[in-house]
Amino acid sequence: MWLRAGCEIQFDESEPAPFILMLRPRSGRRQWVARESYTLIPSVPVEEYTDPYGNLCQRLISPPGKFVIRTSADVLADDTIDVAPGAPFVEVQNLPNEVLTYLLPSRYCESDQFIQMGREIVGDAIPGYDQVARIEQWIRDQFIYNEAAPHFQLSAADFNQMSEGVCRDFAHLGIALCRGLCIPARMVVGYLHKLEPMDFHAWFEAYVGGRWYTFDPTQSEPRGGRVTVAYGRDAADVAIFSQFGPALYPTRMSVQVEQLPGPPE
């Protein structure tokens, strides 16, 4: 499926401020970016680097006054996501080295506090994919997905006390529960075609059966049409924009994802 995904973010500050943005999807094994644009109005100097997770980060100093960031990418994305009931748990000693970091607790995923709870949720599910599927379903059943929920920076433990939350809360809880069962799990931020209401989105991936699988407890069924922008341990690693100093809020922000009839010419 060819998707055109992008955003427009507008700031209006009186003082220049340093920013790190993660708004550039990159081509990789499962997605191909055929066309892309990244516009800054006014144009300011930008420097791009790759973070430890392989994400492309853009560093810049926002100018005072109205500042618009506009991105658009034409991406070949999978139509559907792979679903693999029965895919087995991989014992820690057999995990690839580079996956091990996704077993550790992180800022918003206190997996060390979710061991017992995870076991209860998965019950007698076959270790591996089926356990993650139960966790995903349990989150769906227990929490109301509401992008209008007040979204402070909740951790999985904080969110577990609530009854409704945003996509990142759902992902954090899923990740914390997986890691508590020794299943590597990582956060993904990006775009989802036909997301309602349209916005940036967050979901998670779990490593079972020798590869990463996509899980999204905010959606009632497995859905493709995803454009990945960044991977990380949790939201601390994959902020769409990080500022330093007093928090700045966009004065406007919009996200678009539309399907293209075919590859861009």
Added chain:
Amino acid sequence: MWLRAGCEIQFDESEPAPFILMLRPRSGRRQWVARESYTLIPSVPVEEYTDPYGNLCQRLISPPGKFVIRTSADVLADDTIDVAPGAPFVEVQNLPNEVLTYLLPSRYCESDQFIQMGREIVGDAIPGYDQVARIEQWIRDQFIYNEAAPHFQLSAADFNQMSEGVCRDFAHLGIALCRGLCIPARMVVGYLHKLEPMDFHAWFEAYVGGRWYTFDPTQSEPRGGRVTVAYGRDAADVAIFSQFGPALYPTRMSVQVEQLPGPPE
């Protein structure tokens, strides 16, 4: 200063268990390992890899029954640590890319919650080294350093409610306060010559004036004689040993650091 630093850790479990250990100091820019041994009794297969922070990690499956891990390294370490009053704050836009990850909040350092508190502590100190020195002194003044304190896995926010703590608590709080001021800070675990009582130790480094400086709020004055074993964002990244599954506790553990008269022959 030439130091011989090492440990002996003993487990006695009925079941084999996967482990990841970080017990091998590596040579680098500021320390040179001239002799080293890493013994496993009984001998079991080990695989070593480098984690994203550059630390050497040893993967193995512990055998059932008594299992001893014994390490020893002869290391050329700095006699003193550099102290640099006045070393300036580096603005975010001028930080090297690889340092930026140490500005983000992490599992045990919820720096996003310490912004206001950090500002109050540093007061009118010159931005940079002097701010970190004030933070370090404030921690010394406010908390009792007691390695016998019950050490659950406290985060900086948890510890901030307590009156006494262990070295990792002191380091976490220092890190969280620095990051809240946009000063990159990272955790170090290793050995400290003449530590009382002798044990593994944790301290932190802050990036000011264009390089990393060592801070250790558990000690009343700047001290050298440090052997670094691992760097990370916080204790989640630099566990001396990580197990997966039910927590295992060493049946014995001892740490030794002694000064050598000169380089090993």
Added chain:
Amino acid sequence: MWLRAGCEIQFDESEPAPFILMLRPRSGRRQWVARESYTLIPSVPVEEYTDPYGNLCQRLISPPGKFVIRTSADVLADDTIDVAPGAPFVEVQNLPNEVLTYLLPSRYCESDQFIQMGREIVGDAIPGYDQVARIEQWIRDQFIYNEAAPHFQLSAADFNQMSEGVCRDFAHLGIALCRGLCIPARMVVGYLHKLEPMDFHAWFEAYVGGRWYTFDPTQSEPRGGRVTVAYGRDAADVAIFSQFGPALYPTRMSVQVEQLPGPPE
């Protein structure tokens, strides 16, 4: 200077063939890609990865029949290149670790054979930038730059027997001579605004005075307007396209670089 740089390459083979392409300029410290497209006609699956030098590589299997690869990028490039007479030689012991690999001989730059010759060319020039400038000028004086020269895969030693050559030959010789003097040097491929005749271009960078400087012996004076596509030790690392098996030749190939009036909207 905003440049629009791109190419169109056409193959027409009866058999599918695996390819690795390096045709995607990436944003970095000195160039910013604001818009980009990479079209394959017909559309085939592509996988992108980063090579050890940080270059973006595209892997694909070319389809049988006519196959067109078309790229275009809008890039903010430096108007001029920095020129730094007097910038000093950096002694080997003071070079950054990551630069050391560019001191070693490589496939097309047998620097171990150019030590004596390099010394004679630089004569009494101040060690550092001035030595590289003399090497650059010497190559200009000795060889005729002729893109129509038969360009087999000549090494620096091969080319040194000739009287005329293409851009990659000029770069290889410059690199070999620099390395022979213990000056790190690397090959760059990319686009040069107003190159005559327009084509892909190759030049080199030398590390003196604590940073990389651009040198291009094919041009009579320092010129900006460069878009970097890839860095490497020599042409073996930075082939615009690598095939495996019998050599395939494009049936058509064209390169365009034009200046834009300002940033793309």
Added chain:
Amino acid sequence: MWLRAGCEIQFDESEPAPFILMLRPRSGRRQWVARESYTLIPSVPVEEYTDPYGNLCQRLISPPGKFVIRTSADVLADDTIDVAPGAPFVEVQNLPNEVLTYLLPSRYCESDQFIQMGREIVGDAIPGYDQVARIEQWIRDQFIYNEAAPHFQLSAADFNQMSEGVCRDFAHLGIALCRGLCIPARMVVGYLHKLEPMDFHAWFEAYVGGRWYTFDPTQSEPRGGRVTVAYGRDAADVAIFSQFGPALYPTRMSVQVEQLPGPPE
């Protein structure tokens, strides 16, 4: 098999000279270093870093006068090397990204010049392991292995004109022939138990059947007891010591490898 492998190298120069050494075997997937020492007499400052191939490199400035480097490591090495007749050729499009660099020609392995010759040597062998085995045998048959052969820095093409050579020549030719057939191949330097006469040794690995296999055309049959010190594209990447400036020669050099009865205590 537990081996104690090490060397002693002595220089005696009137001027200080910068050096890069690769003398420290590292633990990894297939070898475990249980004890190690690296002595410099007199003791001078050293800095260690990891090169792009993952090898540990030691940087130092040799002092004027007698300078001795002495290393020793107790390593658990495989008793035998895996032999896998029939292991299939991996098509380029299926090779892991990180292996692709070992298909390219390099300083001493002009694989682009060996395509036709490689095909003739392997004849009708099954593509993959069996082809490499034929190459290995062909080198054994054609060339006399003589460590006393004058060993200038020959490339594979140079060596192909000779009748006898040293281990690095044999490895270079094997690598060049493999790459010419699109089989990734890399150079290994290290120690070989019972090598006659004892010295540092070089061999090569080829990637077939989804992993690296060891080949050593200098030996009449497959032999284990190998301690790897460094991997690279060819000898340019894996010099035991690199100097910069006029070549320095050790005044003495000796290598020892002995089998230990068991793991070091």
